[in-house]
Amino acid sequence: MIRTPLRPLARILEARSNGENPDAIERENIRIRHEQMRDRARKRAEGRLFVLGIMFTLSFVLIGGRMGVLANSEPTEPRSSVAGAQIVAQRADIVDRQGRILATNFETHSLYAQPEQLVDPERAADELVRIFPDLDRARLVKDFTGKRKFLWIKRKISPEQKQAVHDIGEPGLLFGPREMRLYPNGRLASHVLGGASFGREGVHAAEVIGVAGIEKEFDARLRDPAQSHEPLRLSLDLSVQAAIERVLYGGMKLMNAKGATAILMEVKTGEIVAVASLPDFDPNDRPRPPTEGDPTDSPLFNRAVQGVYELGSTLKIFTVAQALDMGLVNPTTIIDTKGPLRWGKHRISDFRNYGNEMSVTKVIVKSSNIGTARIAQMIGGERQKAFLEDLGFLDPPPVEIVEADGAQPLLPRNWSELSTMTISYGHGISTSPMHLAAGYATLANGGRKVTPTLLHGTTTAPGPQVISEQTARVSMDMLRKVVTEGTASFGEVPGYAVGGKTGTADKPKARGGGYYEDKVLATFASVFPAHDPEYVLVVTLDEPVETSGDEPRRTAGWTAVPVAAEIIRRVAPLLGLRPQIEPGELAGITLTSN
Amino acid sequence: MRSLYFILTALSVIGLAFWAYHENYETQEALSEAEDLQTQISDARQRLRVLNAEWAYLNRPDRLRELADINFDRLGLLPLQPNQFGRIDQVAFPPEDTLLPILDPIEVSETEARP
Numbered sequence: 001m002i003r004t005p006l007r008p009l010a011r012i013l014e015a016r017s018n019g020e021n022p023d024a025i026e027r028e029n030i031r032i033r034h035e036q037m038r039d040r041a042r043k044r045a046e047g048r049l050f051v052l053g054i055m056f057t058l059s060f061v062l063i064g065g066r067m068g069v070l071a072n073s074e075p076t077e078p079r080s081s082v083a084g085a086q087i088v089a090q091r092a093d094i095v096d097r098q099g100r101i102l103a104t105n106f107e108t109h110s111l112y113a114q115p116e117q118l119v120d121p122e123r124a125a126d127e128l129v130r131i132f133p134d135l136d137r138a139r140l141v142k143d144f145t146g147k148r149k150f151l152w153i154k155r156k157i158s159p160e161q162k163q164a165v166h167d168i169g170e171p172g173l174l175f176g177p178r179e180m181r182l183y184p185n186g187r188l189a190s191h192v193l194g195g196a197s198f199g200r201e202g203v204h205a206a207e208v209i210g211v212a213g214i215e216k217e218f219d220a221r222l223r224d225p226a227q228s229h230e231p232l233r234l235s236l237d238l239s240v241q242a243a244i245e246r247v248l249y250g251g252m253k254l255m256n257a258k259g260a261t262a263i264l265m266e267v268k269t270g271e272i273v274a275v276a277s278l279p280d281f282d283p284n285d286r287p288r289p290p291t292e293g294d295p296t297d298s299p300l301f302n303r304a305v306q307g308v309y310e311l312g313s314t315l316k317i318f319t320v321a322q323a324l325d326m327g328l329v330n331p332t333t334i335i336d337t338k339g340p341l342r343w344g345k346h347r348i349s350d351f352r353n354y355g356n357e358m359s360v361t362k363v364i365v366k367s368s369n370i371g372t373a374r375i376a377q378m379i380g381g382e383r384q385k386a387f388l389e390d391l392g393f394l395d396p397p398p399v400e401i402v403e404a405d406g407a408q409p410l411l412p413r414n415w416s417e418l419s420t421m422t423i424s425y426g427h428g429i430s431t432s433p434m435h436l437a438a439g440y441a442t443l444a445n446g447g448r449k450v451t452p453t454l455l456h457g458t459t460t461a462p463g464p465q466v467i468s469e470q471t472a473r474v475s476m477d478m479l480r481k482v483v484t485e486g487t488a489s490f491g492e493v494p495g496y497a498v499g500g501k502t503g504t505a506d507k508p509k510a511r512g513g514g515y516y517e518d519k520v521l522a523t524f525a526s527v528f529p530a531h532d533p534e535y536v537l538v539v540t541l542d543e544p545v546e547t548s549g550d551e552p553r554r555t556a557g558w559t560a561v562p563v564a565a566e567i568i569r570r571v572a573p574l575l576g577l578r579p580q581i582e583p584g585e586l587a588g589i590t591l592t593s594n
Numbered sequence: 595m596r597s598l599y600f601i602l603t604a605l606s607v608i609g610l611a612f613w614a615y616h617e618n619y620e621t622q623e624a625l626s627e628a629e630d631l632q633t634q635i636s637d638a639r640q641r642l643r644v645l646n647a648e649w650a651y652l653n654r655p656d657r658l659r660e661l662a663d664i665n666f667d668r669l670g671l672l673p674l675q676p677n678q679f680g681r682i683d684q685v686a687f688p689p690e691d692t693l694l695p696i697l698d699p700i701e702v703s704e705t706e707a708r709p
Contacts (some may be wrong), residue, residue, distance in 0.1 A: 101650035107640065184650035242655030243673070495676045573674040 006030060090179045091208050092222045093231040094193065094215075096238045097271075097456040101231075103193055103215070103283075105208070106182040109162050109175040111154040112203065115144045118172035127168045128153065131161060155198060156180050176203045181215075183283045189241050191277045191302040192234070192401060192454060195286035211286065212300075214454060216402040235271035235456040240264065243570045244274045251563030252278055252541065259542035261303035262567060263437040267533045270441060270450040270460075272399070273575070275434075277303040294510070303540065305399055306407050308430040311540075312505030312556075314525045315426035315436075316372045317475055320364055321443060322387045323375045325471040331361045331478065337371045343418050348373050351555070364478045365486035367502065369425045376424030381415045384423065390449070390466045391442055397434040400454045407432050426503055433523070437538040440525050443479075444533030447472040480530035490561045491526060493568045495579020500526030500537075500564070502556035507543070519543050522556035524564045528572065531583055535575065539564040 006029045012022040094103040118124055121144035129137045132154060143151050156178060157165070165173055181196035194213020198206045209223075210216040218232060244262050252260040264274040281287055281299040290298045296307065323329045338356045340349040354366050363371030376384060388394055396407050410430035412419040422428040434452055441450035442463070449463030479499035483491045487502045503523040506515035523540045527533045544559035545552045553559070572579075662671040 100653075101646060104643065104647045104650065106644065106647055182647055182651075184647055185654045186656060188655065239655065242659075246659075493676075569676065570673055573676050573678065578679045579676040 004029065004033075006033075090205075090223070090228070091181065091196075092224075092228045094222075095231045095233055096236045096241075097233065097273075098237065099231075099233070100238045101184060102189060102234065102236070102238070103181060103183050103196075105179050108156045108158065108178050108180050110152065110178045110206070111157050111162075111165060112150065112152050112174055112176060113144065114150055114172050114174060115146070115148055116172070118144055118170060120170070121145050121172075124168060124170045124173065127170075128165070128173075131164045152201075174203075176205075178206055179208060181208055181284075185238065185242075186284070187280050187282050188238070188245065189236055189275070190280045190283045191304070191403075192236065192275060193283050194401065195283040197286075212403065213283075213302075213401045217400050233456045234454055235266075235269075235273060236275070236454070237273050237574075240571050240574050241274040241276065243574060244567055245276045245278070245280075247567045247570055248276050248539070248563065249278055251539075251566065252544075255541055255544035255546055255559045255563065257541040257544040257559070258297070259303055260563075261307065261433050261538075261540045262564075263304050263433055263536075263538045264567075264571065265437050265441050265450075265452060265536045267441050267444045267450065267527070267536055270438070270452050271456060272437075272452055272454055273535070274571075275304050277301070277307075302401070302403050303433070303542070305397055305401065305432050305434050306403050307540075308407055308410055308432050309521050309540070310427050310430050310505045310508065311433070311436055311523050312426040312503030312521070313367045313369075313372075314501045314503035314523050315429070316364060316367065316424065317443065317479060317501050318387070318391065318439060319372050319376050319379065319384070319424040320360060320478065321467055321471055321475045322384070323360075323379055324474055325467040326379065326383075328378045329360050329375060331474055332359050334359055335363055335368075335371045335374050337363070337368050337374070339370045341370045341373060341421075343421060346418055348421065361478055361481060364501070365481050367482075367487050372425045373421035376420050377417070379420075379424075381417060381420040384420050385415055387466075388423075388429075390464075391435075391439045392449070392451070393429070393431050393435050393439065397432055397438065397452060399434055399452050404434075407434075409435065426505060433538045433540050436523070436525050437536050440527060440538070441536045442466055443472050443475050444527045444536055445472075476527065476530050476533065479527060483526075483530075487555075487557045488524060488526075488561045490557065491524065491565045493528070493565050493572070495581075496568055496572050496577065497529040497531055497580070497582045498526050498565065498568060499528070499530030500524055500561075502561060504554065504556045518545075518552075518554070520554045522554065522560040524556050524560040526564055526568070528568055529577075529580060529582070534577060535572075537564055537567060537571075539567065 006026050007022065008025075011025055015022045015025060091105055093101060093105070095101055113124075115121065122141060125137050125140040125144060128140060129135050135153070140153075153173075154161075157175075162175060165175075178198075183190075183193060183195075192213055194210060194215040196208050196210050196215050199209040200207050210219040214232075214234070215222065221227060222232060244264060248260050248262045251257075259278060261277045262274070263272065263276075265272050279299040287299065289295070289300060295301060296303075301307065320329075324331070329335070334357050336356070337350070337354055337358050339353060340347040342348075348369050350366075350368050350370055354362075354368055358366065358368060358371055360371075360375070362368075363375070379387075385394075392398070394409060394411060396409075397404050409432070412423070412428050419428050438450055438452045441452075442448065445463075446469040447465055447467040449466050451460065451463060453460075476499055479501055480497065481499075482488050482501055483498050488498075488500055491498050491500055501524075503521075503525070505521045505523070506517075507519040507521055508515050521540060521542055522544050523538065525536070525538045527536050539560045541556075541560050541563065545554050546558045547553075662669065665671075
């Protein structure tokens with residue numbers, strides 16, 4: 001480009017000759033040049049703004065368009081990631097301590113109908129009733145021909161039933177996939193497992209939620225997708241549980257009892273190896289809660305945890321253990337057992353008259369109410385209450401099933417001296433057999449508190465020392481003597497050195513006003529082997545009566561003890577416990593005099 | 595010179611485009627194969643779960659007990675008893691003369707010398 005000179009010579013000369021100021025020409029030229037520069041700069045700025053505007057518009061359109069696409073398209077899983085493969089089931093399995101399945105999931109189908117699409121509603125109803133006899137034909141026809149657009153016919157159907165419905169050839173009958181909870185062992189451990197049912201339901205899927213037992217307690221854990229591939233491992237042992245349920249059922253029938261419960265617990269860990277409550281139910285087809293009658297007679301009622309009963313003389317050992325621990329008595333201390341013991345208008349008497357005085361060991365072996373009440377008087381109510389609290393008798397049992405929270409023990413409102421005396425032999429306080437098992441496990445564990453649990457392998461810190469190890473050992477010796485020379489003589493199982501305490505409690509009348517004469521609750525709480533305790537077994541029979549003799553016998557020694565002995569005989573080998581020779585008494589020097 | 599440069603550029607663009615499409619198709623193929631495998635895995639898991647459930651159902655204690663009762667004549671199965679536990683020192687040593695004499699001894703040095 002050729003620049004125009006600011007002072008063109010021709011024009012300057014011409015101006016000079018005309019007598020004009022040549023500087024005016026220069027100024028004029030400078031002005032023109034500035035105007036040109038300004039126009040160029042403006043044009044360039046406008047161009048830049050235009051390009052910038054286009055870029056912004058394009059990016060807004062792009063982002064807006066992408067947002068629209070994302071909002072309107074169907075979500076899909078990323079194809080390349082492998083995260084989807086981890087989720088294998090909607091709900092985690094439940095297994096026993098050896099990994100055998102107690103609860104799992106199963107694919108089935110649900111059946112629903114869209115009446116608008118039915119070709120021949122009458123025929124469809126006929127065919128459906130033929131396949132599912134429990135359906136009501138009149139009602140189906142009414143639903144199919146009415147205004148309804150959708151109805152569920154069956155929540156769960158088997159593959160055979162599905163094929164049969166397919167064969168009807170009706171386009172209005174449709175299937176949706178369903179995951180159902182399956183308990184392959186049927187009635188086994190039904191009270192622990194509880195049961196499951198459907199929550200929110202859709203055509204393509206339905207929530208499976210726990211309704212009772214451990215299924216409900218761990219509902220969130222079982223449904224957590226991150227943990228669904230890890231089964232929940234219980235402390236139960238399938239084969240032991242099956243053996244106990246079988247023997248207990250036989251014992252219950254033989255002793256004409258209306259209900260029975262058994263708890264087998266590991267002493268050192270508090271893990272419950274088996275817990276049975278009869279009558280039981282099938283969790284695959286959980287019955288509805290009864291609307292009338294006594295709820296405690298329902299098969300749904302878990303006697304082991306929910307049943308709070310006066311457990312009778314089985315509690316005596318705790319009174320004696322406390323007195324021993326406090327140094328009030330020793331096993332040979334002589335207690336006055338002259339009966340009956342009167343306290344106000346109340347009188348305490350023994351099953352038989354055992355004479356006027358007995359040693360503490362004899363009080364336990366012969367199960368003297370009077371003797372135990374006298375020992376409790378020495379201890380006093382406050383300390384007794386504190387001790388029972390330490391053992392966990394005053395709170396609901398800490399077992400991981402949802403029913404446990406409701407099993408609040410029944411205590412006297414006013415812990416008077418009379419209450420102290422009756423509680424010492426197990427009357428006036430109602431606790432569950434689970435409490436009793438935990439208490440006996442604490443005694444057997446060298447006095448360290450044992451917390452019952454249903455989960456396997458959860459390591460917990462050892463509990464606090466409730467009584468001294470020495471006292472615990474002396475109590476074990478006493479329990480052993482109950483079997484060798486006392487009320488539980490049927491409980492002897494060769495090789496397993498069973499120790500235990502019987503308890504026969506009269507059942508209180510439901511409407512209040514005293515106790516039944518001929519209805520008892522027989523309990524046997526046992527520990528084996530007594531010299532090196534491994535397991536605690538509590539067996540309770542509800543209203544047993546043994547009729548092989550001349551007159552009906554109801555005491556625990558004749559009813560619960562033989563059942564418990566049979567359970568130990570069957571179960572101890574399954575637990576891998578070898579029969580052992582009991583260590584004998586040390587040969588001491590016997591003082592003789594002539 | 596310049597035309598050669600243009601031709602080379604064009605060829606390389608075509609080549610790169612071909613390569614890119616090729617990679618794209620391979621990725622698609624790999625993805626659909628992965629999807630197939632995922633489906634197979636989930637089917638296999640599904641089957642495994644059904645088989646596990648069936649195994650548990652067929653091994654339920656009630657059924658095993660009934661089978662043991664039915665086949666008592668052949669199997670003679672009874673519940674485990676405490677007296678069935680044995681101790682290792684109750685097992686007798688086999689009598690010494692049951693060991694047969696060795697008829698074809700092998701020289702150790704010979705086996706070592708062998709290649």
